[in-house]
Amino acid sequence: MNEWLKKLVSSVKELWAKWTIVQKVILFAIVVVAIIALVFLLRFSSKPTAVPLFNVAITDTTVLDNIMFRLATENVDANVNSAGIITVPDASTARRMRALLVREDLVPSDVDPWALFDTERWTTTDFERNVNLQRSITQMVTQHIEALDDVDKANVVLTIPERATFASEQNPTTASVVIYSKPGSDITTNKKKIQGIQKLLLRAVEGLTEENITIADSSGNIINDFEGMEASERVDIIAKEQKLIRQLEMEYRVAILRSLQTTFTSDRVRDLNIKIDMDMSKAQVSGTRYSPIVVKEDNPNTPYDDSEYRDYLPISSETVTRIWTGTGYNPEGPAGVEGQNPPVYSDMSNLYGTSEETGVKQNNVINTEDYQEERSPSIDRVTVSVNIDGEWKLKKDENGNPILNPDGTLQRDYIPVDPVALADATSLVEAAIGYNRNRGDIVTVRNIRYDRSAEHAEEDAKYIREKNQRITILISIACVAAVLLAFMI
Numbered sequence: 412m413n414e415w416l417k418k419l420v421s422s423v424k425e426l427w428a429k430w431t432i433v434q435k436v437i438l439f440a441i442v443v444v445a446i447i448a449l450v451f452l453l454r455f456s457s458k459p460t461a462v463p464l465f466n467v468a469i470t471d472t473t474v475l476d477n478i479m480f481r482l483a484t485e486n487v488d489a490n491v492n493s494a495g496i497i498t499v500p501d502a503s504t505a506r507r508m509r510a511l512l513v514r515e516d517l518v519p520s521d522v523d524p525w526a527l528f529d530t531e532r533w534t535t536t537d538f539e540r541n542v543n544l545q546r547s548i549t550q551m552v553t554q555h556i557e558a559l560d561d562v563d564k565a566n567v568v569l570t571i572p573e574r575a576t577f578a579s580e581q582n583p584t585t586a587s588v589v590i591y592s593k594p595g596s597d598i599t600t601n602k603k604k605i606q607g608i609q610k611l612l613l614r615a616v617e618g619l620t621e622e623n624i625t626i627a628d629s630s631g632n633i634i635n636d637f638e639g640m641e642a643s644e645r646v647d648i649i650a651k652e653q654k655l656i657r658q659l660e661m662e663y664r665v666a667i668l669r670s671l672q673t674t675f676t677s678d679r680v681r682d683l684n685i686k687i688d689m690d691m692s693k694a695q696v697s698g699t700r701y702s703p704i705v706v707k708e709d710n711p712n713t714p715y716d717d718s719e720y721r722d723y724l725p726i727s728s729e730t731v732t733r734i735w736t737g738t739g740y741n742p743e744g745p746a747g748v749e750g751q752n753p754p755v756y757s758d759m760s761n762l763y764g765t766s767e768e769t770g771v772k773q774n775n776v777i778n779t780e781d782y783q784e785e786r787s788p789s790i791d792r793v794t795v796s797v798n799i800d801g802e803w804k805l806k807k808d809e810n811g812n813p814i815l816n817p818d819g820t821l822q823r824d825y826i827p828v829d830p831v832a833l834a835d836a837t838s839l840v841e842a843a844i845g846y847n848r849n850r851g852d853i854v855t856v857r858n859i860r861y862d863r864s865a866e867h868a869e870e871d872a873k874y875i876r877e878k879n880q881r882i883t884i885l886i887s888i889a890c891v892a893a894v895l896l897a898f899m900i
Contacts, residue, residue: 461490461498461499461500462498462499462500462501462502462504462505463496463497463498463505464478464489464497464498464499464505464508464509465496465497465509465518465522467522468494468495468496469491469495469496469497469519469522470495471519474517474519475491475495475497477517478497478512478517478518479491479497481511481512481515481517482497482499482508485508485511487499487500487504487508488500489508503558506551506554506555506558507555507558507559509555510555510556510558510559510611511559513555513607513610513611513614514559514604514606514607514608514610514611515607516610518614544571545569545571548569548571548615548616549567549568549569551615552567552569552611552612552615552616553565553566553567555611555615556588556590556608556611559598559608560593560596561592561593561596561597561598561604562590562591562592562593562596562598563591563592563593564591565588565589565590565591566588566589566591567586567587567588568586568587568588569584569585569586569616570584570585570586571584571616571618572584583618583620583623584616584617584618584619584620584623585619585623585624585625586612586616586619586623586624586625587625587627588608588612588624588625588626588627589627589628589629590608590626590627590628590629590634591628591629592628592629599628599632599634600634602637605626605634605635605637606635606637608626608635609621609624609626609635612624652689652691652788655689655788656687656689659687659689659790660685660686660687663685663687663793663795663843663844664683664685666843666844667683667685667795667797667839667840667843667844668680668683669843670839670840670842670843671797671799671836671839671840673839674832674835674836674839675799675836678800679799679800679801679802680797680798680799680800681798681800681861682796682797682798682859683795683796683797683798684794684795684796684797685793685794685795686793686794686795687790687792687793687794688790688791688792688793688794689788689789689790689791690788690789690790690791691788692788697781697783698781699779699780699781700779700780700781701777701778701779702778702779702780703720703721703722703778704720704721704722704723704777704778705718705719705720706719706720706721707719722777723775723777725774725775726774726775728772728774729772730769730772732769733769790850791850791851792850792851792852792853793844793845793846793847793850793852793853794852794853795840795844795852795853795854795855796855796857797836797840797854797855797856797857798857798858798859799828799833799836799856799857799858799859800828800858800859800860800861801825801826801827801828801858801860802825802826803823803824803825803826803863803867804823804824804826805821805822805823806821806822806823806824813874819871819875820867820871820875821867821870821871821874823867825860827858827860828858833856833857833858836856837854837856840854840856841854
């Protein structure tokens with residue numbers, strides 16, 4: 412082997428020595444061109460082959476811009492040529508993006524995202540062609556569903572019957588899909604995502620209708636029962652609305668109690684009922700706002716506000732002058748005879764004289780802003796009812812000692828809440844809820860006498876015990892004093 416290599420090198424050297432300079436330059440140029448061609452070949456062969464997203468061009472510029480923007484949000488390196496053909500880096504990305512675009516209704520109705528089959532590949536037998544077509548469509552739909560971010564695996568079963576001679580004898584096309592979601596995904600409960608998969612199936616399978624599509628989760632629960640989902644959503648919405656109302660009522664309750672407890676104790680304010688009627692419907696509200704025009708901004712370096720505002724600014728003015736000249740007075744008598752009839756009101760315009768009126772017509776500009784907003788929810792009415800107890804005062808004699816009943820219990824007087832205090836409490840409640848008479852708010856604050864018999868019985872028993880203890884102590888002291896006095900005597 413070494414001898415052969417040495418002979419080869421020796422032969423090349425002899426041949427190279429015999430060549431002219433032109434032959435050597437030509438050989439060198441051929442080698443350089445070969446190396447450059449090899450480099451370019453390796454470079455372009457290493458680049459990923461672009462895959463068309465759809466088999467047709469997107470001619471609508473608006474639709475094209477929406478698709479390209481959506482692809483950009485998914486960080487897909489997509490390109491579009493002058494004809495409108497969109498290309499993506501690889502087939503996997505193409506499948507994933509087709510499924511996403513179909514789910515979000517971004518594919519035009521005249522574009523078939525599934526036109527990927529070469530009819531020349533199918534056999535001449537109709538049965539074999541239908542079987543292969545069904546298998547290919549099933550495989551393609553499965554790949555597109557599994558390309559979704561929320562789907563771990565999908566099991567798709569399509570039933571595409573042969574076309575019958577009569578429409579009444581045609582069996583329906585059906586589709587059954589089992590979705591195995593990824594951990595943390597909400598695809599089995601997200602109505603929008605489920606509808607996207609359903610749209611994907613409708614676009615992929617000819618003759619398929621919504622009622623013949625069944626989508627289930629890994630547990631066998633049907634997840635494309637949109638009527639049941641809507642009913643559940645309505646229940647959830649009602650529950651959320653009720654929760655919002657209860658939360659708002661609790662906030663009002665806290666605000667009312669905080670206001671009333673500054674004047675009355677918590678023990679005297681027990682009954683507090685709040686009812687809020689809310690309108691949960693959405694409404695579009697539009698109008699025009701008027702705001703003053705800033706003539707001079709406030710100088711932050713001054714300790715006072717030196718800004719200047721005006722309701723309007725004049726943009727043009729016009730001086731208008733009106734001059735009136737009368738024609739004299741017609742006495743209405745015969746010629747040469749002074750008239751006897753006094754002038755009536757209609758004749759006053761004929762009195763001789765001149766009048767001049769001058770005024771200024773000015774055009775002003777005002778600051779306006781048109782707005783349109785959606786308001787929801789809104790409070791229709793707030794109803795508040797508050798009961799406040801009066802005060803119990805112990806009856807005392809002129810010496811300040813409590814007056815007792817014949818049974819030994821304490822005598823008390825009930826002092827109701829003063830009407831002025833009730834009016835002040837009403838004002839506090841109205842301020843706490845943002846009282847609005849125009850929407851029909853109702854605030855009622857009343858003096859209600861609470862049953863405090865159990866509380867009074869406990870106080871009476873405590874007073875009697877303390878009184879008996881004092882008597883017992885006095886008797887004991889008296890007995891001790893008597894004993895000491897007896898020993899001393």
